Amino acid sequence: MTSAPGHETRIEADPGLPTIRIVREFDAPQEQVFRAWIEPQLVALWLGPDDLDMKIDD
Structure with missing residues (x-):
């Protein structure tokens, strides 16, 4: 799953709110992108970098 060419x-920032919104589009089904954010082993792959090990406690 990669960002689409x-x-x-x-990056959207409303000056009246303490919030920054980052919007990205992917060439992947919505369910697959959602899984990449909720399954610890996929989150570690998503966040990288590839040469480091990441442990996510859930």
Whole structure:
């Protein structure tokens, strides 16, 4: 699952809120992208880097 070619990441910041929104589009089914954020072993792959081991306690 990679960011789609030609799709740019958008960063949106409302000056009246303490929030930053990052918007990305992927060439993958919605269910697959969601799994990448909820399954610890996939989150570790997603966040990388590849040459380090990451342990996520859930």
